[in-house]
Amino acid sequence: MRSPINSILFIAAMTAVPVSAQVGSAVTITNGNVTYTQGAIATGETPGVAEVLNGSGGDILYQHWWWFRVAGDTREFSFKADANATRVASGSSMTTTWPDVDSRGVFSATLQQDVFSTGATSGYLREIMTIQNLTANPLAIDLFAYTDFDVAGAGTDLARGNLSSQGVIDQTNTVLSAEFFGLGNTGNQVGAFATVRTLLTNTAVDNLAGWNGSFGAGDYTGAMQWTLMVPANGSASVLDFLATMACRPQLTGYGAGGAGVSGVPTINTDGYLLQNAIGPRPATIGLGNGAPNALAACLLSLNQGNSTLLGINILVDLGTMDAAFTLTDPTGAASRVLNIPPTPPALCGINLFSQWLVSDTAAANGVASWSAGLQMLSGGW
Numbered sequence: 463m464r465s466p467i468n469s470i471l472f473i474a475a476m477t478a479v480p481v482s483a484q485v486g487s488a489v490t491i492t493n494g495n496v497t498y499t500q501g502a503i504a505t506g507e508t509p510g511v512a513e514v515l516n517g518s519g520g521d522i523l524y525q526h527w528w529w530f531r532v533a534g535d536t537r538e539f540s541f542k543a544d545a546n547a548t549r550v551a552s553g554s555s556m557t558t559t560w561p562d563v564d565s566r567g568v569f570s571a572t573l574q575q576d577v578f579s580t581g582a583t584s585g586y587l588r589e590i591m592t593i594q595n596l597t598a599n600p601l602a603i604d605l606f607a608y609t610d611f612d613v614a615g616a617g618t619d620l621a622r623g624n625l626s627s628q629g630v631i632d633q634t635n636t637v638l639s640a641e642f643f644g645l646g647n648t649g650n651q652v653g654a655f656a657t658v659r660t661l662l663t664n665t666a667v668d669n670l671a672g673w674n675g676s677f678g679a680g681d682y683t684g685a686m687q688w689t690l691m692v693p694a695n696g697s698a699s700v701l702d703f704l705a706t707m708a709c710r711p712q713l714t715g716y717g718a719g720g721a722g723v724s725g726v727p728t729i730n731t732d733g734y735l736l737q738n739a740i741g742p743r744p745a746t747i748g749l750g751n752g753a754p755n756a757l758a759a760c761l762l763s764l765n766q767g768n769s770t771l772l773g774i775n776i777l778v779d780l781g782t783m784d785a786a787f788t789l790t791d792p793t794g795a796a797s798r799v800l801n802i803p804p805t806p807p808a809l810c811g812i813n814l815f816s817q818w819l820v821s822d823t824a825a826a827n828g829v830a831s832w833s834a835g836l837q838m839l840s841g842g843w
């Protein structure tokens with residue numbers, strides 16, 4: 463039997479010293495309210511167990527893992543639990559190392575995973591995957607990170623996003639939301655389970671098709687692809703994030719537009735309005751179906767409105783309105799980019815209301831056409 467002081471020292475030693483963990487069993491890392499569990503690493507191409515990402519509001523993750531393809535390979539391969547792979551975990555951090563991936567003698571790999579709390583119910587997993595070229599020739603390699611978020615269960619996910627961002631909410635759950643965010647990736651794809659994962663586990667070469675816009679309701683899965691040329695005897699790293707958000711974003715159209723020479727102008731965004739802890743990020747409000755080469759105004763306000771000015775139905779509150787002017791291109795499109803500062807959760811739960819007006823003498827009022835309104839409820843992590 464240990465004395466109390468010895469027990470305390472023993473426990474302190476256990477928590478302070480990194481512990482080598484079997485790649486064949488699950489490992490959990492935590493920071494404050496945020497927990498991430500990476501399951502046993504599979505010995506084959508298909509992950510067989512469930513991962514966990516929980517910011518204290520509930521688990522939003524089903525599976526997450528990495529694949530690669532070296533130039534000349536006839537398929538993608540999983541980073542597997544081969545004989546020399548090791549995993550070391552301590553506190554909020556774990557490191558998985560493959561000294562010789564797939565026993566090719568060509569490259570080693572290190573996956574560094576850390577969790578960070580950003581609030582009482584929010585936080586993120588940051589991943590840095592580093593490839594070390596063990597040869598004297600440049601190494602052409604594609605890396606793939608795959609994520610299956612099940613926000614409040616599978617089958618009712620809604621996703622919005624673009625090349626770097628896959629924001630996921632649930633159709634009915636008003637609390638939980640997630641984001642899969644990549645930096646520097648060259649490809650992406652979103653689809654219903656198991657279409658995206660099958661691209662990585664089948665016996666054919668697949669490059670991700672590219673995705674932006676919306677998905678669902680359905681069983682969201684998504685992936686990102688990085689096409690790399692690793693210098694001879696050099697290394698390259700890629701970076702991604704899996705976040706559980708402090709508040710659930712949403713996009714809602716309202717009101718009706720008024721037609722001009724190109725029909726009724728449309729308003730859209732490149733995903734949810736999101737703020738994150740790692741840096742400023744742009745959010746684009748787009749216009750379509752405007753008059754070509756015409757003056758356009760993107761209105762932005764903290765409140766919804768409904769007033770008439772020169773025969774135009776203004777759908778944002780004039781008292782808190784900000785307007786940015788630009789010219790449409792020859793197709794009648796334009797965009798306004800908002801730069802969202804990296805200070806969560808300040809924008810969490812804030813609504814922004816937006817609308818486009820386009821100078822257009824062909825409109826019924828002889829002055830301008832206008833889009834419907836778009837309500838953007840911001841999320842953040």
Ligand SMILES: [Ca+2]
Nearest residue numbers: 661662666668
């Ligand atoms: Ca494939």
Ligand SMILES: [Ca+2]
Nearest residue numbers: 611612681682
């Ligand atoms: Ca899913």
